[in-house]
Amino acid sequence: MTAPGLVLEGSARIGGGRVFGPLSLEAPAGGWTCLLGPSGVGKSTILHLFAGIADAVDLDGRAEATDGAPLAGRVALMAQSDLLLPWLDVAGNAALGARLRGERADPARVAAVLDQVGLSALAHRKPGALSGGQRQRAALARTLVEDRPVVLLDEPFSALDAATRARMQDLAALRLAGRTVLHVTHDAAEAARLGTRILVMTGAGIHPVAPPEAPAPRAPDAPETLAATGRLTRLLLDGAA
Numbered sequence: 001m002t003a004p005g006l007v008l009e010g011s012a013r014i015g016g017g018r019v020f021g022p023l024s025l026e027a028p029a030g031g032w033t034c035l036l037g038p039s040g041v042g043k044s045t046i047l048h049l050f051a052g053i054a055d056a057v058d059l060d061g062r063a064e065a066t067d068g069a070p071l072a073g074r075v076a077l078m079a080q081s082d083l084l085l086p087w088l089d090v091a092g093n094a095a096l097g098a099r100l101r102g103e104r105a106d107p108a109r110v111a112a113v114l115d116q117v118g119l120s121a122l123a124h125r126k127p128g129a130l131s132g133g134q135r136q137r138a139a140l141a142r143t144l145v146e147d148r149p150v151v152l153l154d155e156p157f158s159a160l161d162a163a164t165r166a167r168m169q170d171l172a173a174l175r176l177a178g179r180t181v182l183h184v185t186h187d188a189a190e191a192a193r194l195g196t197r198i199l200v201m202t203g204a205g206i207h208p209v210a211p212p213e214a215p216a217p218r219a220p221d222a223p224e225t226l227a228a229t230g231r232l233t234r235l236l237l238d239g240a241a
């Protein structure tokens with residue numbers, strides 16, 4: 001399983017209205033790219049274009065893998081809404097990708113991932129009886145069970161308490177090492193911890209920001225993580241001018 005890079009170039013419209021562009025975005029093969037920017041600028045739309053689910057979006061340009069092969073079948077998307085099926089329990093939702101393909105997920109793998117996200121005790125509970133953070137961890141488990149070379153994460157840790165968030169960031173960094181990750185987040189500290197490439201998106205385009213030099217995941221309280229968080233927050237406040 002070799003992870004390809006991702007490239008997007010061009011402009012996007014929905015129903016005739018401009019969403020973004022023209023812009024150019026690159027997510028290097030095997031790297032973890034964090035994408036930040038104001039609400040409504042088009043970050044989720046970019047993930048949907050790479051995931052092949054942007055039916056309403058008219059892209060004048062290209063969103064594709066750098067190896068020239070189709071992305072279909074090589075991408076796992078963790079969407080902003082958890083998209084858990086209410087009639088399946090946590091374990092069933094974690095195994096949903098395989099089920100939708102008419103396959104059977106490896107039960108040992110599902111159990112191991114549920115253990116890692118701290119949901120073993122809730123494996124047979126339905127989503128309606130979970131907290132927001134538990135639901136988000138169930139969706140993360142489903143994404144990790146998918147085992148794809150390209151992983152698209154849309155605010156994957158936004159509902160988690162600070163300690164659980166840090167632990168899930170570490171887990172995702174470990175389990176997704178070597179894959180190509182494109183991660184939309186509003187959390188500058190998260191980008192400073194995880195990004196091997198950090199991009200800020202504005203109406204004017206995509207602006208790369210230097211990540212800390214230490215390998216990811218970086219300690220949340222390391223001076224260079226805190227300094228990068230501050231720089232990034234200032235940039236976002238100033239509109240990435």
Ligand SMILES: Nc1ncnc2c1ncn2[C@@H]1O[C@H](COP(=O)(O)OP(=O)(O)OP(=O)(O)O)[C@@H](O)[C@H]1O
Pocket residue numbers: 014015019037038039040041042043044045046056080
């Ligand atoms: N189906 C749709 N029809 C019309 N406009 C849409 C549709 N989906 C998204 N948009 C618009 O496209 C723009 C980009 O939306 P998108 O969800 O990609 O933004 P975002 O940067 O991810 O925002 P957020 O940070 O709030 O999640 C927004 O202005 C949104 O209103």
